[in-house]
Amino acid sequence: MHANIPHAIIKLMILQSILNLDQSLLAKIELLQTDFFVGIFKVITNVGSSTVIISFTILLLIFLLAKKEIQKFYTVAFTALGGALTVILLKYSVMRGRPDNMLIFEDDPAFPSGHTANSFVFFMLLFFTLKDKIKNKFLKYLFFFGCFLSTSLISFSRLYLHVHNPSDVVAGIMVAIFWLIIGLNLSEQFISLKNAVIKFSYKYILKPILFLFDAELIHDLFVTMGKILGSNFVTRFFTRAIFYYKNKMLEQKILGIKFENPVGLAAGFDKNIHMYKILPEVGFGYEEGGSITGEKCEGNPKPRLWRLKKSQGIVVYYGLSNKGADEISNRLKKEKFSFPLGISVAKTNCERTAISQEGIKDYVKGFNLTKDIGSYMIINISCPNAHGGQPFTDAESLDKLLKEIVKNRNSKPIFLKIPPDLKKSEIDDVLEVSKKHKIDGFVCTNLTKDRTNQKMMSKVYEKNIVNYGGISGKPVEDLSNETIKYIYKKTQGKALIVGVGGIFNAQDAYTKIRLGASLLQLITGMIFEGPQLIGEINQGLTKLLKKDGLTNISQAVGIDNK
């Protein structure tokens, strides 16, 4: 065992040397032959940072390639370019001075010391690559401390050798803070604390500022931000470190699709489907993109989005603005998605499609162009803001629509998104027609548009709101819950139910699950509570499951509605 350790290190160094033509190999072997522990220490503190980085980057690439996680040429090209640039910069800095002088911008005290930064990158990559493979909690903590100590050792050696250099102190402190955040992320208590801090900052600092501006402007800003954050590895990595939460208790396989957790982004936030790279890092288990329509559609005239601050809801009068099925499908057809993506299809909002036959043709066009993208399809028959209202919620026209849709279907599941304002007899009709056409599930529900519903309107506390558009958030919550409850009971739990409407915390989410929803979606809760809400709900759900003595979320589905 004793002899094996230096053996392994020598092998690693040989590998590094081959990869990087490292001239100092012999010197390192000599160091090992002095005193064993002093040798190890010196090798660790002297090992060429650039060689470590390049070796590990290559190993990591091989690992990712083997797991088929790299599907895009430019991801590989970007990583290789980044790696090459790092190595060139490091080599340049090495050439400037002694072998241990790895500082690139030595005069800048804010720039972290080379050895410290590189060892940090190395051990961080090692930690994140192997973390999830280690199942035992104690071993996971041990592995974390091993990585942390190795970085610290190198950092301290720099401090010991260069006490005069302030950049070493800065680098040491930065590394310590980073490790602290990562280490504490392993603990449930810290995750709760972190979410509480983000929530407080969002609700009392950021949200009051955001809410001063037009709602659609802020919505567009967040979509653009999501697109940028999702476009590269670094911002995805940091977003994940801040928001992501994972727990096996939340995993489900539904209709052949694996969901890491039940919380999805509802249709309407990411209308043109740009955010699928950042949403998994924020902690979402899946996304419902769209609603897209057969033709490009400007939607209704602005303004068309109003916040109801007191009622915790939104009045939505978008009218299905989106870039259209042609453009969206062309952009997405070669993409691979790291989580389940559902595509919501509605009919183009214009006078032509108000005629039933034209409307069906439009749905079919949108469906056909997007059916091979993502994991499942949704037919949205419940947009409250389109020309001609919701003509496909009655049995006869729904039958005609679904007949045409299923003619074109592939093996993917199809769900129907239904309005919260249907009478029980109307829901019965929808269920019967859906059964006939083998529809797999129901998204319950869309926005409410029935302003004559006194119970719902008693939850709208603002006076003088516009008298058109659909309402989301807390005013729709009970209607959504009643629909879930009714459909679960009526179908005896056989249809898949996605619960959406007014989810603002884990208890709201759990109520829907216990009524019969297997999956959940939200928009308004995130806008009012902040982006940490997704992790908060997922963590909260695991606590609620444990409290009820359950081991997986699927065991709670419909438990209050048997």
Ligand SMILES: Cc1cc2nc3c(=O)[nH]c(=O)nc-3n(C[C@H](O)[C@H](O)[C@H](O)COP(=O)(O)O)c2cc1C
């Ligand atoms: C801004 C906005 C846009 C929406 N657009 C769509 C849409 O295009 N298609 C759709 O099926 N639902 C749409 N919805 C409805 C939501 O998907 C969801 O059913 C509803 O908002 C209730 O959930 P919430 O209370 O969590 O927001 C939209 C909702 C909002 C707030």
